[in-house]
Each structure stands twice: as structure tokens, then as C-alpha cells.
Amino acid sequence: MPTKMDRRCFLGATCSTALGAGAPWVLPSTVFGQSSPSNRINIGVIGLGTRGIPDMKVFMQNEDVQIRAICDVNKASGGYRDESTVMGLEPALRIANQYYAEKQKSGTYNGVFTTSDFRDILERDDIDAVALVVPDHWHATMTRMAAEAGKDVFCQKPLTLTLGEGQEMIKTVRKHGRVLQTASQYRSNCRARHACELVLNGRIGKLKSMRVRIGYNNKIGPGPGWEPMPVPNDFDYDMWLGPAPRAAYHEKRCLYKFRFNLDYSGGQITNLGAHAIDIAQWGNGSSLTGPVEVEGIGAKWLPDGSLFNTALESTFRARYANGVELICESSGEAMGVRFEGTEGWIEFVLVGGKFRASSKSLENEIIGLDEIHLPVSNLERTFDNPGNFYADHVRNFLDCVITREDPLEPVEVGHRTASVCHLWNIAIKNIGKKLNWDPDKEKFTNDDSANSMCTRPTHDWS
Template sequence: MAAKRSSGATKPGGGHSRRQFLKRGALAAAGAVGFPYIVPASALGLDGTIAPSNRITIASIGVGGQGTGNLRAFLGQPDTQVLAVCDVDCNHRDRAKQIVEETYGAKMTSGEYKGCDFYTDFREVLARPDVDAVCITTPDFWHAVIAVAAAEAGKDMYCEKPLANSIGEGRAVVNAVNRYGRVFQTGSHERSRSNARYACELVRNGRIGKLHTIHVNLPLDHYDLNLNVGPMPVPEGFDYDMWLGPRPWAPYTELRCHFFFRFILDYSGGEVTDRGAHIIDLGQLGNATDRTGPQTVSGWGEFPREGLFNTAKKFEFQFTYANGVKMICKSEGTRGVKFEGTDGWVFIHIHGGNLEAEPASLLKEIIGPNEEHLGRSPGHHRDFLNNVKLRGECFAPPEVGHRSASMCHLANIAMKLGRELKWDPDKELFTNDSEANSLLMPSLRAPWHV
């Protein structure tokens, strides 16, 4: 059943002015993390849980399908308090508010909780000094604008993958997070799986011999991506102009938004950036190149020539790295990544993390304390919260998230242009094609910028 629908006229945020974001500089000055890691006994509630005043306060920006998943993950953490939700779709927003209030209400003696504010404009969320961190689960093309603004407002961030919708926007996020000393977790949670980390340790410690090839399998789900649709009236309660945000204006049609945005190049990069941001990310981790990038990229893609959707339906592309390793990505095969070395191989299945290897005994190898260890994550969301407290680096820091997303964008650019491109990962520029460089950073619709 649909959640209680608040009309577009309902003032969000329990009375917060829509223009209040203009004051964010003054307001946010009082914000940012300042809670103690050590919780004094006096701060504990009767049941031993951490009192609200000592919890990390979070607001969720973007609460559709994945956003709700992230929201529930944070609601399940004892030292976290979700203060607000934000979405341009009032259905998503109201449902998320209801989830928060039902979850916390179940823990109250009264059985009721009414403390979750709701917003349509993320700038109002960032203006709140009592919000320590934000969870950004908007469509890809919004990530960078919100993340840069959140960094300026002194917020820590959990931001979904791919980190940004272009290489230029991704670099802006990294720079802003570094400039303000924020803690940032990219939502590429597959790298938090112990099996994936172990497999990458096998590779990095030479258990498969010398690594020479990384195979990335990115089979597409079977969606009908050949639909030809026309303009439709914008539904009540959906702030479509805000949804479009930094992207060029385009007429509303239902399939443009929400889940299917990922198959339109203005908003995302198709399977290449969607699951590619997970699987290529693991390839980067195993190759120890997750803070840099390849030297060349080439490939072909079959892009739909009609209909609403225009991301590649079939593709094959490859990268070469300075260390001589090749990464070959195809839209077929069992979803996952295979590292091939001179003495064997190991395959990581995505969404589950099961491993295969040849020889099979590789999976019984012990990585000793004097070898390279990649650590074990307590869970992607928990890792973020721990690092918010300790001011450490998460398992998917912005540089890593940016470099993995960059690989996906490089592939799409090379496939769109249909020629081999040479890439300088230090300067983040193509060295043999100035036209390709014009695709590194799209112009953002006013007033948005990064």
C-alpha cells in the first residue's frame, strides 16, 4: 500500500523555510562532528543503548529503493540517529519518514516516535547544524553536487556508487572532501566482503603468480531498453525540475526517472557504471591500482539508436595499466571478476562473494602477518560510522570510489567515440584526443556547480 501522500504544497521539514538554504553558511558553522568516541556511563540509557545526544546524527538524501536500503542499514546501528529524510518524490519521502518513525517508535515505551523531519531540497538538510553526516542515494548525476556542498557544510558522507557521473565531477568530490577533512564512504560495498578482500590478497601477494589479465563480466539484466516514449504530465508531489537538477532540461516521462534513469547517459552510464562500479572496483583493488588508473582504453559498444534509453546494451572494452596488466570487460559471462596469473586464477562472484580458484587449494592459502593485508570490514555502513568516530579512512574512500567510477566513464567515452584513447591517470586527461577531453566534465545546468 502506498504511504500517506503529502501534497506538493506541504511545507517540508516540519516548518523549515524552503529558502533557508541560503543561510547555510551561518547555520552550518555550528555543525560538524563533535561527539565523543568514548561514551560516558552517564550517557547510556537504561537498556544500555547509547543516548540520542551521543549518537551520530544522519540525514538520508534520496530514499528510493537503494536509499531505503541504506536508511534501514543506518537505522539498525545503535549509535546512530536518523534525524531527517529528503527526496524530490513525496511518495519516497513520506514512506521513508514512516519507516524511521516506526523503527524508532517500536523502541519507545509509548510505541510512538514523531521526530523525523522531511525535505525536498537537500540544501535545507545541509543547513542543519545538528546533522553530522548525510547518506546520499540520489541518482548518479546528483552525487557530486550534493557531496561537494555537504563537504563545504562540514558533513561526513556515505555516498552511493558510482561516485559521480563524470570524471570531472568525481575529482571535485575528492578535492572537496579532502579540503574539509571529511570522512567519506563510497557505496561500493562489494569491497567490504571478506571473501573479495581475501581473493585480492591472494592476487596481491603473488599466490596466482604474476597477474597478467583481469576479466570483468558484466552481463545485463533483461530489461526492454527499446521503448519509445513521449512526454507525460509530471505527477503531483514530484519536484521534477529538482530531480533534473544539474542535467539539461528534458520533458518528463515516467521511465526517465527513478530506477530506469541508469540507462540514460545524461544521468548514468548503464551497466558499465552500475555494476561496473562494483566489479571493476574489485579489479582495481586486486591490481593495487585503485588510487590510479589505466594508460589506455578501447572497445566497442552497441548503443540503442532509438527510444528513450541510450546506454550500451552490449559491449566489450579493455584497459591496459602501467604494470602491464590488461583488464577485459564484457557484457557476458558469470557476473564477477577473474584474476589470471602465471600460476593460477581466482574468480569473485558478485552479489554473494563466493570464490572459485584454480588450483582450488589456493583458497586454503594463509596470508601471513608479514604479507600485504587489506583488512576486514565490519560491514560497509558500520565501517563508515567507525571512521566517522575515529577520523579514519573508510574501505571505499573518495579517491578509490572516484578512480573506479572513472574507469567506467573512460570505457563509455571510448565506446562512444569509437577509438582507442590514451589516458594520463596522474593528470586525468586524455593525451591523444582533445575531443575526448571535452567529455570529461559536462556543463551543469544553472544554478548547480561543483
């Protein structure tokens, strides 16, 4: 007999109508029999930095996965988020070879293909899917090319660099019948899902507002007058820049810090907003749409000419067609989302995965069979033990590669989450203006200059 919490997760899985996300159909991995090599899902990992090496390990630990190929423009260096850890192509290759050598008990393994040009991976017939763990300015281009090459895609968040990229990605992924999972892994967290199901089922009355907190910039960049640095040996800087504008090299432009330059990312607004706003969108039932009005309340930047040009901190407000208000701000408190309703509140703190609510009994609340249930990636998880939900999110992708169902965060949903982050960035460049946003047409209806910020020219890198 399932416990209360077991039962809730179980119901969530089986009754899912997947508000804003395709219903998952989780196939047991026994479908692969002995996981014979011919039945394995062959993966290429592109980008082996701060997140890429951990992602490769998560994929590798699935019995039915074979890492066939890896790609990075950097052979090896330190200076990523954890400055002293050496990452890049060579350390990743050592990790993969050692893993497979130990598994085969042969002592050696040399079966992983390496390259600094991701197109070499896309043209291989033996690759089923790619994990794109590269800076944000590459996500759209690599997704499009991977889909055209017939590969399924696990793409890191934020799915896009600009608002304009999303529809093209959706079109290409759907045209080629590919599975795409956005790596906003909190949708695989049992507590985040419970919070959203409670909100969607009216347990805090009518939802009035959502308060999102994200962190401040966590790195320091050089100020005005910074001096370019020589491009390191064994680093293909042109291929790192790719579709972004040409720019003089500085180590703080790359290696994790790309987040703080608008040519490659959107600062913490897109970096962390892609997690926290994703959960707000889920709980509001707006995963496939967006707000109708947005407003920048305040922002601080570094002096002009600094290498880092994303907002240091900011506050943003938006309103949805259902009347719900979204208030987002930079904060020293742990990243979180607080849903406030007419009869109570619920908060999900992403860092540490904590659930808080106006009433303790909400933790144990059961969602009935005839109520709204959100999709689940791992039926075993319970509220008391959300487990390794990142691994569950990856597994959900792999299951969908087999079943051809949509995963928890398909391309449309990843695009809409990223869009709210981009609206935040555009709004804080237009402080004092209330911008009306048409989420169907994906256009501002009262400001042409804001519309011009939805797309950017790209460099012809090929």
C-alpha cells in the same frame, strides 16, 4: 585460538597497510557508553527509493545512530526497480517513525524531519552525516555541498557521473576534513578481500589479466517518438533534474531507470562496473590510479531517439602501466572478476559472493604477517561466513565518523573506480581508436575529442 579462516581475517585487519585506501581503525561502539542521544551519530538520508529505504534501515539498526532527517523529491509512488513497491518520502517516514516508536515502547514517534529540498538538511546543526542515495547526476553536487556544510558523506556508487567531477570532489572533501565512504560494498566482503590479497601476494604468480563481467540492461524504455508524460503530483521534477539538462518528463526517465540515460548515469557500465571494476582495481593494486591505454572493442545501442541511450552491451579493453590487461564485457553470466596469473587464476563472483580458483587450496591459504594485507571493516567475518557485508560497510563509515580515519573506500578510491567505468563508456564511443590515458594528469594524450567527453555542462539549478 582462531581458526585458519578467522586468523586470516584477523591478520588482515591488524596488519593493514591499506593499499590504495586509508588504514581503518575500528573503534568499539562501547565508546558511546549507553549510546546517549548526545553521543549518537545523527544522520540525514537523501533519496528514499530502491536503495535509499534499505540504506536508511541499515543505518538505523546501528545503536549509536539516529535518523534525524530524510529527504526525497517524491512523496510516494510505485515504479522503482521492484515496480509494485511504494517508495519515497512518506513510506520512509512511516518506517522510521515505527522503528523508533517500537524502540522507545511509546507507541508513537514523530522526531524525523522531512523535506523535498536537501539544502534544508545540510543547514541543520544537528546532522553529523548524510547518506546520498540519489541518482548519479547528483552525487558530485550534493557531496560538495554536504562537505562545505561540515557533514560527513556516505555516497552511493558510482561516485561520479563524469571523469571531470572527481578531482573537485576530492578537493572539497579534503579541504573541509570530511569522511567520505563510497558505497561499493564488496570491499567489505571477506571473500573479495581474500581474492585480492592472494593476487597481490603472488599466489597466482604474476598477474597477467583481469576479466570483468557485468550484466545487461534489466529494464525496457520507450523507443524513438516516445511521448512525454505529465509530471505526477507531489513530485518535484525540477529538483530531480537538478544539474542535468532540462528534459520532458517520462516515468522511465526517473525511478531506478535513470541508469539507462547518459544525462543521469552510464548504464550498467557505471552501475555494475562500480562494483566489479572496484574489485579488479583492488586486486591489481591500482586503487589510486588507472590504466594507461583503453580501447572500445564493440557495443550495441538502441535506435537514436530512444529514451535509453546507454550501451545495451559492450566490450572494453585496457592496459595498466604494470602490463596487466583488463578485459570487460557485458554477459549473461553472474557479475564477476577473474584474475589470471602465470601460475593460476582466482575468480570472485559478486552476485552470490562466490570464490573460485584454479586450486582449491587457495581458499585456505593464509596471508603471512609480513605480506600485503588489505583493510577490513568487520573483524568477526570469516571466509565461510562473509555475513552482511553491506551493513559492515556502513559500520565502517560510522566508525570512521568517530575516529576521523579514512574508511575502506574514501573519495580518491571511489573516484578512480568510477573513472575506469567512464573510460569504458568513452572508449566505446571511439571504437577503432586506441586511446592513451595519463592517469596522473587524468587526460587522454592522443585524442582531444575524447578529452572533451570527460566533462559535461551542468544546468544552473539553484
